[in-house]
Amino acid sequence: MGVGGTIAKEIGELYFSRSLIIRNYNFLRFIPDEISNLSQFREIEMQDNELNGPIPSSLGFLENLQKLNLSNNRLYGEVPNRMFNLSLLTVIDLKNNSLSGSLPTNICNNLPNMERIRILNNHINGNIPPSLGTCRKLRRLSLAFNRFFGSIPMEIGNLSKFQTLNLEGNTLIGTIPNEIGNLSALEYLDLAFNSFNGTILKKIWMGFNSFHGILPKSFGNLSIFVEFFGANNCGNKGIIPKEIGNMSNLIQLDIGANEFTRAIPDTLGQLRKLQKLRLCFNKLGGSVRFNLCNLVNLYHLEDNSLTSAIPSTLWTNKDIQILSLAYNLLNGSLASEIGNIKSMRDHIPESFGNPISLQNLDLSKKNLYGVIPKSLERLENLEYFNVSFNELGGEIPNGGPFKNFTSEFFVVVALSLAIVVVYVIRRYRRSIVPLAHSTSLITIKRISYYDVLNAIDNFGEGNLIGKGSIGLVYKGIYSNGMIAAIKAFNLDLEGSNQCFDTECQIFCNIRHRNLVKIITSCSNLDFKALVLEYMPNGNLTKWLFSSNYFLNISQRLEIMIDVASALEYLHHGCQFPIVHCDLKPNNILLDEDKAAHVGEFAISKLLTEDQRISITKTLGIIGYMAPVWVSGLISTMADVDSYGIMMMETFTKKKPTCDMFVGEFTMRKWVFKSFPDAIMQIVAVDLVNPIEENIQAKEICFKSIMGLALECTVNYCLRIKDLTGP
Missing domain, CATH: 3.80.10.10 (Ribonuclease Inhibitor)
Structure with a gap:
């Protein structure tokens, strides 16, 4: 809980302090002017509070100040010009406030040491000051989601150490200056959701704009080094110019969701390096061109008006992974060569x-x-x-x-778990939940930072549904009625960016009815989030340990079968095995039918070569970790061990981190000690009624369950039981 009240004026008496760090407190008023007395301060961090009012101009007297972070508050008014005279300042972070006004034209004249400026998500307007080009040490500049207008100053091209530039969500116009090409250290550039025009040079994505024009023939004059071009959802009309075939190094082409008409140009067949082609949701007609049959991996041609038969040569391409020709006017028979395809994935x-x-x-x-x-x-x-x-x-x-x-x-x-336990207790066959159509990352409209903020009521606590080690999870309700779970990463934590990248990589490689489905992501320099399928029944922990919730034996069995099915897919159904590394009830989510979905892949591992990899830090939670992790190696068998522990927890309502398990007396030893004759003494009391008629059948069931759990957690030096092994 936060501490209410204000920042006392007496704070100005801390004359000899060097740092002021106040985070995550519910201070409801302003920053006192007396803070200017803290002349020795090097660092002020007051982010994630409820501070409101203007930023006091007296902060400009702190001549020794090097870092200022007032982000995620409710500050308003103009940014005092005097703050930009602090010559030792290296970091200014004012993101997520309601600041207005404009930046001074001489913003960097007196900031020779400035390395990072973050003022995103405010109401700052005016031109971007050209004097930013004099901040020679500047590495990161984020002015996204403000009201800047005009063009990008060419002086930015002078910043030789510049690594990241985020100007997304403003009203900038004109051309992108050629001088940006001089930024040899640039790693991240986001100019989306503006009104730029002119010639575009390399790795171009300008989707979700409102061009409503034609794709000119000069489009084919773009650099032959362009590898990716995306102009989807832009309202473009007319024909696809044949000059597109001149872009010989193009690897990905996405001009879907426009209003292109007539035939697909034959010149597309000249793009020998093209791997992903998306022309769907247009008004294209004619036949599927023979020339396209040389392309690989990904075809999205659905929702057009293509006619004629599918060329038999299309099926000679053995590497197609996704092919969508739905909602066209195709006819004819499917050639026998369709059997040549080896890599396709679909229902x-x-x-x-x-x-x-x-x-x-x-x-x-x-x-x-x-x-x-x-x-x-x-x-x-x-x-x-x-x-x-x-x-x-x-x-x-x-x-x-x-x-x-x-x-x-x-x-x-069939999974061994289903064979062992399902028919012991259920009198009717379990109804398999069919695979729901996940929202395609390729066809969904990109979700901006503003969309996320609106969906979760500006990070309102009423929308908070979960907390994790690397961020928070919110329930988001979008304007179109869509409900989703939004996992926002705390980028101030070490490794959070890597965790985000890991989850994105994993989600791009998996698709299974018992895995949480990703809808899309929101990623920019200062904010990263995953938009996931919402699970209305929360996680398994809630249903096991909350007094208001209950799962019967059949429901718990079905959940464990679902989890086993997901693990079997991760370990054996993907191109490379995926080790979850954090399997526990908190990460098992239940949909409206209480079907289980495995989530949270932030620390998962994709085993691209050997079946075991080295690890250099602790993964998962003590109690669920496999013994093999202690040796510094990890494999799919580690998940099997965690699965066995979770199975024990599900039917005993004892956590492996419980105080009773100390030293060498682990949860496994506790279960093993009672197996098989005293097994009913450790089963959760709400699952057993000694006077019920089928108590013997239940005992047989529990023995089978715990026997399998013990097999999954057997000492790795003696035996490792794989989910698909004997």
């Missing part, structure tokens, strides 16, 4: 039930997921059906041709 569409004369359907080894659609029952002439070696789930259709099929037509991979 079986309902439309596969339309060609009723189909006799043979072989979709084996295609990395398909989800359920087998009931629409396939309409294929009355189907004689051969093979979907083996995929990640399909749910019920097999039993109507139409399927009623004559035997089980030999299908390859079903």
